[in-house]
Amino acid sequence: xxxxxVAHAGGITNGTGTTATxxxxxxxxxxxxxxxxxxxxxxxxxTISDSNGHTWTQRxxxxxxxxxxxxxxxxxxxxxxxxxxxxxxxxxxxxxxxAVFSGGAGFTLDQVNGANGAATTTQATGSVTPTTPNQLxxxxxxxxxxxxxxxxxxxxxxxxxxxxxDGNNFAGGLAYEVxxxxxxxxxxxxxxQSSTVFACIxxxxxxxxxxxxxxxxxxxxxxxxxVKTKVSALSxxxxxxxxxGMVRMFIRxxxxxxxxAxxxxxxxxxxxxxxFTGSTDTSPSLTGRVSTAVSWTGSES
Amino acid sequence: xxxxxxxxxxxxxxxxxxxRASPGTYTVSPHFMAMGVGASGASRTAAVGDTALxxxxxxxxxxxxxxxxxxxxxxxxxxxxxxxxxxxxSVDEFGLFTASSGPSLGFSATFTGAVISLxxxxxxxxxxxxxxx
Numbered sequence: 001x002x003x004x005x006v007a008h009a010g011g012i013t014n015g016t017g018t019t020a021t022x023x024x025x026x027x028x029x030x031x032x033x034x035x036x037x038x039x040x041x042x043x044x045x046x047t048i049s050d051s052n053g054h055t056w057t058q059r060x061x062x063x064x065x066x067x068x069x070x071x072x073x074x075x076x077x078x079x080x081x082x083x084x085x086x087x088x089x090x091x092x093x094x095x096x097x098x099a100v101f102s103g104g105a106g107f108t109l110d111q112v113n114g115a116n117g118a119a120t121t122t123q124a125t126g127s128v129t130p131t132t133p134n135q136l137x138x139x140x141x142x143x144x145x146x147x148x149x150x151x152x153x154x155x156x157x158x159x160x161x162x163x164x165x166d167g168n169n170f171a172g173g174l175a176y177e178v179x180x181x182x183x184x185x186x187x188x189x190x191x192x193q194s195s196t197v198f199a200c201i202x203x204x205x206x207x208x209x210x211x212x213x214x215x216x217x218x219x220x221x222x223x224x225x226x227v228k229t230k231v232s233a234l235s236x237x238x239x240x241x242x243x244x245g246m247v248r249m250f251i252r253x254x255x256x257x258x259x260x261a262x263x264x265x266x267x268x269x270x271x272x273x274x275x276f277t278g279s280t281d282t283s284p285s286l287t288g289r290v291s292t293a294v295s296w297t298g299s300e301s
Numbered sequence: 302x303x304x305x306x307x308x309x310x311x312x313x314x315x316x317x318x319x320x321r322a323s324p325g326t327y328t329v330s331p332h333f334m335a336m337g338v339g340a341s342g343a344s345r346t347a348a349v350g351d352t353a354l355x356x357x358x359x360x361x362x363x364x365x366x367x368x369x370x371x372x373x374x375x376x377x378x379x380x381x382x383x384x385x386x387x388x389x390x391s392v393d394e395f396g397l398f399t400a401s402s403g404p405s406l407g408f409s410a411t412f413t414g415a416v417i418s419l420x421x422x423x424x425x426x427x428x429x430x431x432x433x434x
Binding site for chain 1: 304306307308312313316371377383389395408410412417419420421422423424425426427428429430431432433434
């Protein structure tokens with residue numbers, strides 16, 4: 001199953017400098033969540049949590065001095081409407097984006113990179129080349145200067161929720177791309193005001209296990225319907241079962257070797273000779289009307 | 302899935318040998334599972350004369366053996382194991398071997414019409430069965 005976006009939401013602090021919570025999204029159908037958080041790192045990294053109690057892991061952080069942007073992820077076991085994400089640390093002035101995806105069961109981090117720029121309106125994340133096809137690429141950005149906003153991203157990435165700088169919080173944004181072919185990416189974010197911009201990128205792959213059952217049958221079964229024929233020799237080799245239904249035939253030689261079962265149903269048989277050739281346990285049997293005497297030749301070895 | 306499966310000539314000899322109280326030649330069961338990527342390119346279909354895979358990849362894995370019922374009680378030898386790709390693979394052949402290396406192929410399968418594409422880290426959980434009839 002391929003990665004696919006399910007829902008996304010953004011958020012920003014309300015002046016406390018401690019906590020930011022996104023608006024609610026409906027994560028039904030998703031199995032992986034991603035958070036982009038932009039913050040002041042002088043007190044450390046904020047704690048990322050969500051309303052459904054999942055465990056979040058920082059995948060990449062890019063800092064320019066005390067200013068940071070980071071990407072977090074979490075496998076989602078509990079999903080549904082009203083799902084929010086929260087970043088919390090006193091003095092960190094966090095703002096964040098929250099996006100959830102399907103098709104990520106068993107996902108793992110593949111490649112990461114990050115880069116900074118000063119007095120710029122464009123900033124590349126740094127180049128990554130996924131090691132496998134079909135990966136999800138998450139890009140994140142933060143930018144200083146009040147009233148700054150994230151305007152766009154190139155390289156075929158889709159820009160999700162952005163947050164505008166407001167004098168307390170940074171501008172920030174999260175973008176994604178689902179690749180079908182592993183292709184090098186170094187997407188460039190564009191912001192509206194020249195500022196310090198810090199960006200990072202992470203790629204995520206999903207390993208799958210295919211169940212395959214292969215069956216071989218040792219031995220064969222050959223079945224004849226009612227026949228009227230003259231059989232010169234009826235024989236079966238190891239592991240085979242030769243079955244004849246109602247027959248009327250002249251059998252010149254009925255031969256069975258080790259492990260064979262030659263079965264004749266109701267029949268009128270005129271065998272000239274019934275030959276036993278085998279090492280052990282060979283037991284051709286005749287039932288029904290036998291019109292002539294049967295002689296055995298063979299040996300037990 | 303367009304799959305061909307056979308017990309090879311070596312496999313038949315092995316089955317006979319291992320019926321004995323003390324097998325003379327095949328003292329190890331065919332529990333080494335291998336996959337390959339060369340059957341399609343070679344236009345190969347599994348056949349009784351097979352002695353090796355066309356292009357075997359990855360390390361053979363030692364599977365978990367059991368006897369299960371298909372038609373008659375306990376008439377089927379079953380082995381289960383998982384092989385993980387260390388790079389991108391287009392898997393189209395499989396075999397059971399009596400050794401961790403070498404051409405001791407007892408069970409041969411090809412699925413050239415339904416190649417399984419794996420990325421690095423992906424795996425195939427194989428279940429191979431030999432039913433005696």
